[in-house]
Amino acid sequence: MITIDHVSKTYASKQGEHHALKDISLTIESGDIFGILGSSGAGKSTLVRCINLLERPSSGRILIDGNDITNYRGAQLKELRQSIGMIFQNFSLFQQRTVLENITFPLELTGCPKAKRETRAKELLDVVGLADLSARYPAQLSGGQQQRVAIARALANRAKIMLCDEATSALDTKTTVAILDLLKTINREFGVTQVLITHALTVAESACNKIAVIDDGRIVEQGATHSVFAHPQSNALHELIENSRSVISAQGVSIVEQGA
Template sequence: MMIHLKNLSKTYEGRSGTHDALRDVTLHIERGDVFGIIGQSGAGKSTLVRCINLLERPTSGSVVIDGVDVTVYEGKDLRVLRSKIGMIFQGFSLFQQRDVLGNVTFPLELRGVSKADARARARDLLSLVGLADKADFYPSQLSGGQQQRVAIARALANDPKILLCDEATSALDTLTTHAILGLLRDINEQLGVTVVVITHSLSVARQVCNKVAVVDRGRLAEAGFVEDVLAAPRSEAARLLVEADGVIGFRHADSPVIAKKAV
């Protein structure tokens, strides 16, 4: 699915006044991209991505998916849209009282899929994420990386065309982060899912993304192919991120090869 955010703004009202989380952001994400949204804490990254599945309603502007303006979707239309958009979070958000298989079948149960079909689909997904032998385990029995793999499997249960990753590796150590990013890249290549990755880490963007957008204080500072942005940042926000992360001498050959498959 192609995603086009047009002149997107989001303003929050509070006791101390208003806060502009997003300011007139226009951004295009192609079908099959692994697209990184990067920036410092509080830059507006999460708000931007949550506008894609309308967990946050933009104050102005529009969200266009495959040529259709979905900004005003409600009720059944909104439920159908969200079924096509999977989401994974930093904190995993698993049900502790359900075993691994039960966590993955949950979205299918909500759709009324039969128990046998839901369990078969869940087992296929657990195999995809490398946890075929953990179906009967509970989240508390798993490592952080394994819990995130369960969350990814659950996010894929409804066969989404878009996968949103909200700081999905921030709670993980370096080696586990590397493995999870590799899994996301494999999912992109094998399933043709468009992946949007929120991160404050350029090393994460460098490993998994083919394109990135830098967000700074609610505005789009710059966007482009990851190797171009990291090798020759045009904005002050991107330059500061490069300096802070120590990304020097980024070569085109270092960039991941992302398959562009029709969804």
């Protein structure tokens, strides 16, 4: 379980202070696929980066399974980061390493022997459906395939939490559906809790059991996905719904319908 307890984050810059997160409290249960939904600049990435301390909260606490991680440093911080996988919109693969070497990389950092690393990487290649492509380089893969490699790499150390920051935003609709299906499979079969940031309503709707809507650094509503979407309360969610309707009518199809 991830407990975000009255977390605020203020960035200081030459232009002054920016309050990116304002007193956020949120509980993400183990096994959730928890969506963080909000428009650009709302604070989604900042919030999720606080969970693995890529950003440190300015105030408040973050607990993982009851342990207060907020002030972790050194070996504890390293161990925390190893237990949390993260994937990004731009895949962030090592271009000079093959698919297999990308996946073994986090295991090298933990001193895992070569033969074990490769066995684990091959298991993961099977999970993500890329067993045939282990010797390729990232530039020789499609976007969807690159994201599969990133997912495998995120899981190499048997992470129990995955943070996905706009993981499908660079992908077309069909590939988005396939990647969301893979994340759901990983959630179900390996019990990996997923925190999924998105500004796309359809992604939250089709993948997440719970969502929180963030607007200007505050959580403006949260709950089970179906009930939040059945009775949207906040202006932020109404706006996202409006935007999404215009995109869907422009495309003539919704990802939810395609994903069936």
